[in-house]
Structures are given as C-alpha cells and as structure tokens.
Amino acid sequence: MTEKPSRYQSDAKELVDQVIASVGPEVTLGLPLGLGKPNRFVNALYQRACEDKSIRLHIVTALSLLAPGGSSSLEKRFMGPFAERLYGRIPELAYARDVASHTLPENVSVSEFFFKAGSYLHHTGQQRNYICTNYTHAVRDLLSLGVNVVAQMVAPAPGGEGSEQGKVSLSCNPDLTLDLIPMLREQGRDRAEPVVVVGETNHHLPYLANHAAVPEDTFDFLLHQPDTDYPLFSAPQMNVSPEDHLIGFYASSLLRDGGTLQVGIGSLGAALVHSTVLRHRNNAVWRRVHDHLNIAQRFPVAAREGGAGPFEQGLYGCSEMMVDGFLHLLDAGVLKREVFDHAPLQELVNRGRIGPGVSLQTLDVLRDEGLISSPLRARDLRWLSRFGILREDVYLRGGRLMLGDYSVEPDLDNEETRQALQSRGLGEKLSGGVVMHGGFYLGPENFYQRLRELTDDEQRKICMTSVNFINHLYDHAYGGQRLKVAQRVHSRFVNSAMMHTLSGAAVSDGLEDGRVVSGVGGQYNFVAMAHALKDGRLIMMIKSTRQEKGK
Structure with missing residues (x-):
C-alpha cells in the first residue's frame, strides 16, 4: 500500500511531482488575484511544463505582478537599481515574464480576468485569452474552465500563547478562495475527478484571523520553506496631483457620518482618504476649503447626502479591496463604526x-x-x-x-x-464588532508592516472575507441580505472611471475598439448596490483631462 504523502512539503519540485501524480498531466491551475500567488510553487510547476511538453498547463488568474523594468535603454538603466532594491529578493513570476515577452511555450496558456491597467493593451494573445467576468462570478467561471489545482500563499499561525495553532491565514486573498475550495471539492466528488489544493507559507505575510483563518487541512499540501521566504510584492504610492486632491475633497463632502465606505486603489482614492482625515481631525481647515469652494450652494446634494462635520459615529469599511487608506482612516479615528453579524x-x-x-x-x-x-x-x-x-x-x-x-x-x-x-x-460594552470587511489587499511595504503590527483588538475588528459576501446583497454563508442591508447604512461606493460619454455612461475598463484596459472587476456590483440600498449612493470620480506621453 502506498503511503500517503505528508501535508507539509519542503521541496517545491517534489511537491510538483505529488500534484501531477494526483491530477495527471492536464493541469488547470487557479491562482488568486494580485499578491497571494505562491511564487515558488508556481515557478516550479511552470518550469516542469517548460521541460516536459506532455504536460498541458493552463493558468487562470488575475493581476499577475511584475517588477517595473522600463522600455527604453535609458528607462531600464534608471529603473534597474530601484527595481532591484524593491523587488530583488522576490522570485519573479516566470510565466508572467514570458507572457509579457511573448515567449510562453505552446503547451502553456494564461487567462486572466483582470489586468494591471493598460499592461496588455497591445498584447493580442492576452486580449484574446481575457476572461470577461464580474468579480462575483469569477468562482463560477474558474470552475467552468476545469480548474483542478488551486494554489495560494498563506500566513502561518504565529507562535505563543493564544495563537491559532493548526490554522493558516488566507490573509491577502480570501476573496475567491473561501468559496472556491469547497465548490471545487464538491465538483471533484460529483465528477469523480481528482483536485488538489496547495498552500505556500510565507512568514512575511500578515496573519489575519476571523474568516481568513482556516484549518491547515483545508489544503492537501503546504509548501513550507521558511529559509526561502521572500518579501511581499509592494505597490508604491501613486503621485497625488492638486487636481486629484480637489476631486477627493469634493467626494469627502458626500460621506455621511455613521455610514459605510467602499473605495479603490489609485491617486483619487488616496486623495479622498486624505480629505476625509482632514475633515475629521482638522475640521476648521476643511470647512474653510469647503466654504471657499462654495460647495453647499453649488452642490446641494452634498448637504443632503453627505456632511461637513467630524465623524463622531465613524465609518464602517466594506470594500472588495482593502487599500492602505483604510488603515489611515483607522489610525485617524474615522474607521470606527462597528457592525455585528446578527x-x-x-x-x-x-x-x-x-x-x-x-x-x-x-x-x-x-x-x-x-x-x-x-x-x-x-x-x-x-x-x-x-x-x-x-x-x-x-x-x-x-x-x-x-x-x-x-x-x-x-x-x-x-x-x-x-x-x-x-x-x-454585565459586560462593559458590545463586543465582536467589525469595522472593516475586505476581500483582498495590495499596497506599499509600510501598509504590510502596519498589518503585521495590529494589536489583537485591531485585528479582531478587521475581517478579510469572501468577495461574494462583500460585493452584493444576496444571501451568503457569512450573512444574508437582511444582515448586509442593516450593516451597510448610508453606503458610499466611491469609484473612478476613465471617461464619461455625453449620454452618461461611465467607461472604466475597455476601449471603443474592444480592447481591455483592466477588466470588469467589481464596479458593476457597487453600482447595483447603490441602487438597491435605500440610502446608498454611487460616487464616480473622473479627471476632466488625461495625459499620455507627456501631453
């Protein structure tokens, strides 16, 4: 009788042997969006496919991150030292590099449902392989594509008293994984087809509890190589222009104290956070700008739907992406409205x-x-x-x-x-409340460090969870529609767009010729929820001009 392999593996190449032995040479690999890709395992599997043409590898994912390299010789010389300092210790995703250079072998294909904005505008192969799906439908579409291996980077449980031994944290990417794994197992049983779930531990990844903490036996294999753990891929802060700050200021006047906030990545989101902190911490200065811009008279909607005072009750964050701005709001005392799962x-x-x-x-x-x-x-x-x-x-x-x-x-x-x-x-106060529900995160290194340094109380109040819980109002294992409606009072769904048509349509992810700039993502959901929630509102931020090649 063949002995069952140990769950913990210390060699990526041997783990690849185990995976192929389990599912065969036809591998459809599902990887998380953005940060949570297990680079060591993925690179080992990709290298095996490059060496063995009998293996057919289809990678299904989103937002494959590569260090900036520059296009011209001058840009490369300028970017080289910067990229080496920031990303030199992180194993490069070999498949993503080869996609970018058009050198994927014929037995490997890569399909993504979200791109880094503009990165594949001129890549006909990736445009053709793009999966047009809404974020909340991604699990369904991954399963329909025949995913039989799921792999993800996870955070090992911290040691010491009170630690969650026997668990690992999905941390940056519970967004799809929490729903995908049980559905993948069920589909495998129904079809009598083998499936494998792989985790790769990395102690640099912040351990976050609540929904993100799952038992180790959620995974068939855990690649554990602490000596080769690598830093997290960081996304540097974007420059915030004076125009961005003004747009963010206007948006901050639409936020209602005691309400709910969703906001995305980028300079406009950062500008909104800055003005929101200013409104709370230095309200007199914020009001002088508010009055100088004559917002109350020019835009009565701000007084009707928003506010101009500090956030006494605070805001609750419910956002598919937990951007670093939410921690700035937490530290400023804005993100403090607790919601309860009842x-x-x-x-x-x-x-x-x-x-x-x-x-x-x-x-x-x-x-x-x-x-x-x-x-x-x-x-x-x-x-x-x-x-x-x-x-x-x-x-x-x-x-x-x-x-x-x-x-x-x-x-x-x-x-x-x-x-x-x-x-x-009697206890002293209500407990078990959460001030932030997030689906995934990605940001600068100081954001990751702040997550590592969360106090126990702060960590209990941040719940990384399923995007299907966050991005729509339908019933979910973590809460039904009644609960979501009760938690998400005065929701403000703040998003950005590339352009607006004269007929009022917001263009956020594609061009007129059909090419995809980024992807559908979850913006549809925010629009739908803003309509469905009685006191919910959608705020679209858009620049009136754009720059391209310095013009």
Missing part, C-alpha cells in the same frame, strides 16, 4: 435602541424584541456572552443563574437578579 441586533444598534455600552436596559430591549427570554435559557446566555453583553463566567446550574459563587433566579423581572447582574454579570 441582523436583529444590528438593526437595534442602527435605530439607537442599543448603544455600545451595556446596561440592564440593554437586556430589557433585547427581551422586548424577542431576542432573549425570561427566565434566561442556556442559549440566551451563550448569545449574550458572544456579544459581550454578559460576562463569560455567567452560566446556569440547577435552574439557577450562577454569577461566580453567587446564584439567583434567571428571571429578569426579579429585583435581586437585576441587582446581581448589574454588579456581577
């Missing part, structure tokens, strides 16, 4: 019937709304403890409510019980 509780918070502080009135409101009973039951105690309303050491024994070594009747109308709960049983 729709009736969230609705009570929205209506102001329950505040962040816990009191006997909190229990009375929950009882009036039918969320708990009196006498209290064991399931009531578990639920109340989950959200910090009761302390964890409050329990039932023999029909009595135990508060440490003190016991009372579990009747909320009993005065002795109420006094005991007040002094011994």
Whole structure:
C-alpha cells in the first residue's frame, strides 16, 4: 500500500511531482488575484511544463505582478537599481515574464480576468485569452474552465500563547478562495475527478484571523520553506496631483457620518482618504476649503447626502479591496463604526435602541424584541456572552443563574437578579464588532508592516472575507441580505472611471475598439448596490483631462 504523502512539503519540485501524480498531466491551475500567488510553487510547476511538453498547463488568474523594468535603454538603466532594491529578493513570476515577452511555450496558456491597467493593451494573445467576468462570478467561471489545482500563499499561525495553532491565514486573498475550495471539492466528488489544493507559507505575510483563518487541512499540501521566504510584492504610492486632491475633497463632502465606505486603489482614492482625515481631525481647515469652494450652494446634494462635520459615529469599511487608506482612516479615528453579524441586533444598534455600552436596559430591549427570554435559557446566555453583553463566567446550574459563587433566579423581572447582574454579570460594552470587511489587499511595504503590527483588538475588528459576501446583497454563508442591508447604512461606493460619454455612461475598463484596459472587476456590483440600498449612493470620480506621453 502506498503511503500517503505528508501535508507539509519542503521541496517545491517534489511537491510538483505529488500534484501531477494526483491530477495527471492536464493541469488547470487557479491562482488568486494580485499578491497571494505562491511564487515558488508556481515557478516550479511552470518550469516542469517548460521541460516536459506532455504536460498541458493552463493558468487562470488575475493581476499577475511584475517588477517595473522600463522600455527604453535609458528607462531600464534608471529603473534597474530601484527595481532591484524593491523587488530583488522576490522570485519573479516566470510565466508572467514570458507572457509579457511573448515567449510562453505552446503547451502553456494564461487567462486572466483582470489586468494591471493598460499592461496588455497591445498584447493580442492576452486580449484574446481575457476572461470577461464580474468579480462575483469569477468562482463560477474558474470552475467552468476545469480548474483542478488551486494554489495560494498563506500566513502561518504565529507562535505563543493564544495563537491559532493548526490554522493558516488566507490573509491577502480570501476573496475567491473561501468559496472556491469547497465548490471545487464538491465538483471533484460529483465528477469523480481528482483536485488538489496547495498552500505556500510565507512568514512575511500578515496573519489575519476571523474568516481568513482556516484549518491547515483545508489544503492537501503546504509548501513550507521558511529559509526561502521572500518579501511581499509592494505597490508604491501613486503621485497625488492638486487636481486629484480637489476631486477627493469634493467626494469627502458626500460621506455621511455613521455610514459605510467602499473605495479603490489609485491617486483619487488616496486623495479622498486624505480629505476625509482632514475633515475629521482638522475640521476648521476643511470647512474653510469647503466654504471657499462654495460647495453647499453649488452642490446641494452634498448637504443632503453627505456632511461637513467630524465623524463622531465613524465609518464602517466594506470594500472588495482593502487599500492602505483604510488603515489611515483607522489610525485617524474615522474607521470606527462597528457592525455585528446578527441582523436583529444590528438593526437595534442602527435605530439607537442599543448603544455600545451595556446596561440592564440593554437586556430589557433585547427581551422586548424577542431576542432573549425570561427566565434566561442556556442559549440566551451563550448569545449574550458572544456579544459581550454578559460576562463569560455567567452560566446556569440547577435552574439557577450562577454569577461566580453567587446564584439567583434567571428571571429578569426579579429585583435581586437585576441587582446581581448589574454588579456581577454585565459586560462593559458590545463586543465582536467589525469595522472593516475586505476581500483582498495590495499596497506599499509600510501598509504590510502596519498589518503585521495590529494589536489583537485591531485585528479582531478587521475581517478579510469572501468577495461574494462583500460585493452584493444576496444571501451568503457569512450573512444574508437582511444582515448586509442593516450593516451597510448610508453606503458610499466611491469609484473612478476613465471617461464619461455625453449620454452618461461611465467607461472604466475597455476601449471603443474592444480592447481591455483592466477588466470588469467589481464596479458593476457597487453600482447595483447603490441602487438597491435605500440610502446608498454611487460616487464616480473622473479627471476632466488625461495625459499620455507627456501631453
């Protein structure tokens, strides 16, 4: 009997042997968008396909990252030292390099559903292989293309007391993986076809918990080579022009305190974050600019839908991409509106019937709304403890409510019980709330370092999760439509476009001749949600002019 190989592997070439032995020479490899690609494993598999023409390798992914190299001789001499310093220790994605240079072998093909903007405008092969799919439909389309191997970089659990041993974190890319893996397993069983899921650990990747933390046995194999762990691919900050700042300032006047924010990458998004922080931290200066621009009179929609004061209640972030700006908002005290994964509780918070502080009135409101009973039951105690309303050491024994070594009747109308709960049983404030739901992240190195340095409390409030939870209102394993609507009050979906037609259409991803600049992504979803949510609004940011080749 052949011994089952160990889940942990230390040699990428041997791991490739195991994968091909499992699925055969026809490999359709699904890789995450952007940062989460496991470069060592991917390069080993690609190299094997280059050497063995009997292997047919189809790579299905999005946003394959390459270090900038420059086109002219002068640009290459200028960019070389910079690229070496920033990217020299990161293994280059060999397939992406060969795609760019038109040197892929005939037995290898690469299909992407999102490009770095403009990178393949003149690449007929990649334009032809482009997968036109919405972000929330990408899992469906990956499965329809016959993906039989999924591979991703993951963060190993940190050591020490309280660590999540036995788990790894999808960290930068739970966006598709959380939904793809179980559906891939199910499809493999239904079709009696082998599938393999590979993880590659990298201690440079920040370990993020909540939905992103999954059991190690989610993966068939984990490539673990700590001596060759490499830095994360960083995307340097883009220059923000005065024009960008003015557009961002106008957009910041449309944000509603106590609302929800989605924003993407780029100079316009960075400008919005800057002005939002200014509005909160130095409101007098922000208001002088606001009044100088005569925004209230020129654009009444800003007063009606937005605001001009500091963010007392704060914002909640719900964005397919968690850009570094969200951490700037967190540090500035703007990103602080917590949402809870229980729709009736969230609705009570929205209506102001329950505040962040816990009191006997909190229990009375929950009882009036039918969320708990009196006498209290064991399931009531578990639920109340989950959200910090009761302390964890409050329990039932023999029909009595135990508060440490003190016991009372579990009747909320009993005065002795109420006094005991007040002094011994109530928590201090609601807990378990989240201020940020994100699908993936990519940014500069200082952003990654800030994620590594998150306190336990900050990390609990950031939940990287499925893009299908974030990008539409349909029911999902992590929450149904009622919950999403309750959490996403006063949503502002802030996006950028390349141009607007005179008839009002926003052009964001393609040219008139059919060529793809970037990809569909998730912008359709934000437009749809802005229409579907009663108080949701879409904000499109666009420059009135553009520059090309210095003109």
